[in-house]
Amino acid sequence: MRVAVIGGGWSGIAAAVELTARGISTTLFEAGRVLGGRARSANLDDRMLDNGQHILLGAYRDTLDLMRQVDADPEQLFDRRPLSIIDNAGFKLALPRLPAPLNVAWGLLTARGVGLGEKLRTALWMDGIKRRGFRLAADITVVQWLDAAGQTGTLRRHLWEPLCLAALNTPADRASAQLFANVLRDSLGSPHREDTDLLIPQVSLGQLLPEPAGKWLRSQGATLKMRTRVQNLTPTDSTILVDGEAFAAAIIATAPQHVGALWPDGATNYLYEPIATVYLQFRSRTKLRFPLRNLMGRLGQWVVDRGDGLVGCVLSGRGAWETLDDNALAMALEDELALGEPALWHKVIREKRATFSAQPGIHRPDCRAVDRRIFLAGDYTWADYPATLEGAVRSGRHAGRLAHAISRY
Numbered sequence: 063m064r065v066a067v068i069g070g071g072w073s074g075i076a077a078a079v080e081l082t083a084r085g086i087s088t089t090l091f092e093a094g095r096v097l098g099g100r101a102r103s104a105n106l107d108d109r110m111l112d113n114g115q116h117i118l119l120g121a122y123r124d125t126l127d128l129m130r131q132v133d134a135d136p137e138q139l140f141d142r143r144p145l146s147i148i149d150n151a152g153f154k155l156a157l158p159r160l161p162a163p164l165n166v167a168w169g170l171l172t173a174r175g176v177g178l179g180e181k182l183r184t185a186l187w188m189d190g191i192k193r194r195g196f197r198l199a200a201d202i203t204v205v206q207w208l209d210a211a212g213q214t215g216t217l218r219r220h221l222w223e224p225l226c227l228a229a230l231n232t233p234a235d236r237a238s239a240q241l242f243a244n245v246l247r248d249s250l251g252s253p254h255r256e257d258t259d260l261l262i263p264q265v266s267l268g269q270l271l272p273e274p275a276g277k278w279l280r281s282q283g284a285t286l287k288m289r290t291r292v293q294n295l296t297p298t299d300s301t302i303l304v305d306g307e308a309f310a311a312a313i314i315a316t317a318p319q320h321v322g323a324l325w326p327d328g329a330t331n332y333l334y335e336p337i338a339t340v341y342l343q344f345r346s347r348t349k350l351r352f353p354l355r356n357l358m359g360r361l362g363q364w365v366v367d368r369g370d371g372l373v374g375c376v377l378s379g380r381g382a383w384e385t386l387d388d389n390a391l392a393m394a395l396e397d398e399l400a401l402g403e404p405a406l407w408h409k410v411i412r413e414k415r416a417t418f419s420a421q422p423g424i425h426r427p428d429c430r431a432v433d434r435r436i437f438l439a440g441d442y443t444w445a446d447y448p449a450t451l452e453g454a455v456r457s458g459r460h461a462g463r464l465a466h467a468i469s470r471y
């Protein structure tokens with residue numbers, strides 16, 4: 063029996079690997095030239111860069127597992143470090159290599175720029191959230207949640223709001239507190255110390271998963287149809303026709319805004335948030351003091367040291383930065399970085415619909431919400447998480463297992 067996977071982002075890759083590993087003859091259709099979707103490598107001015115700077119966490123267990131499955135070694139490909147939030151305004155919270163939850167308690171107690179009273183109140187609040195299993199009585203915005211908890215001081219501005227924007231790509235005044243609590247549950251609230259680690263890619267996004275996965279899939283006999291945008295998905299009594307080709311089942315692993323063109327019942331009406339990545343090239347010996355830094359500037363949020371003097375600044379969610387053209391944005395970020403030297407080169411990449419806006423109460427479709435032989439995969443279907451690589455991978459693996467179960471017979 064054959065199964066079609068439509069879309070070669072991280073969810074489609076995960077689904078195709080899952081099916082192939084289970085011995086199902088799999089065809090992966092991808093509209094673009096390369097695998098990876100919203101997390102891919104791109105040739106920009108003759109340099110291989112990422113279409114957007116990505117950060118992963120130790121808690122991304124399925125992603126790390128999938129990488130190992132296709133012979134991409136996370137130990138080699140990431141710079142793994144205990145979480146540290148350091149910003150340009152003097153705030154610093156650094157977790158030591160102690161067992162959880164001691165690491166978080168110690169990090170909080172020794173945070174720089176925060177009064178003892180606030181630290182103790184925050185520790186009590188975090189303990190209360192944990193005791194309630196990270197479940198909120200009703201979904202509200204992160205701002206409402208923090209207000210209700212009296213989290214109105216330094217930690218709100220320097221920790222919770224920047225973390226929310228980084229994890230949900232949605233500013234705290236419109237972000238879902240329940241989704242944020244889920245992220246905290248699996249990171250700062252995890253009983254495993256390594257889940258809080260930061261994983262900073264040391265290679266391009268393509269080399270992390272899409273390229274090794276493509277190689278692995280081909281070596282296992284899967285068919286990859288690149289530059290092939292599927293136009294038609296038609297269920298018949300006995301098969302699912304994908305542009306006229308017969309399959310026992312199909313997984314639609316596109317971004318949410320593209321599902322409706324293939325399967326109108328799966329259409330969503332999300333609002334979206336943009337992300338811009340601004341690459342600035344400085345002299346090759348220029349370094350940030352820590353590879354990830356919160357700029358706390360007027361525009362920029364996070365900046366990542368990519369080595370050899372290249373830094374990637376991330377601007378998440380709708381905001382003032384959208385009104386600036388590329389040159390003005392690059393110059394403004396150069397000022398905010400204040401490295402004391404001019405950038406030699408810059409490149410701005412804007413993803414207008416980077417992720418769905420993770421607002422309270424939005425509908426997240428079930429992976430089986432359609433014909434029993436058609437499944438949905440993609441970051442938006444993994445309701446436990448905001449739009450993340452880990453949500454995409456988990457959803458793809460799950461859809462692969464379900465499609466395998468019906469296509470065996």
Ligand SMILES: Cc1cc2nc3c(=O)[nH]c(=O)nc-3n(C[C@H](O)[C@H](O)[C@H](O)COP(=O)(O)OP(=O)(O)OC[C@H]3O[C@@H](n4cnc5c(N)ncnc54)[C@H](O)[C@@H]3O)c2cc1C
Nearest residue numbers: 069071072073093099100114116117292416440441450451
């Ligand atoms: C700039 C940026 C920064 C981000 N930063 C982070 C981060 O730091 N950490 C993190 O965890 N997440 C981050 N994300 C989110 C993460 O990239 C996404 O959640 C994830 O890549 C989504 O994968 P997906 O497979 O669900 O969808 P997609 O990546 O959108 O894949 C869908 C694929 O389907 C293909 N397709 C669409 N229609 C068709 C068709 N009809 N036929 C064939 N193919 C089709 C598309 O070409 C695409 O390749 C970021 C996203 C962006 C854009």
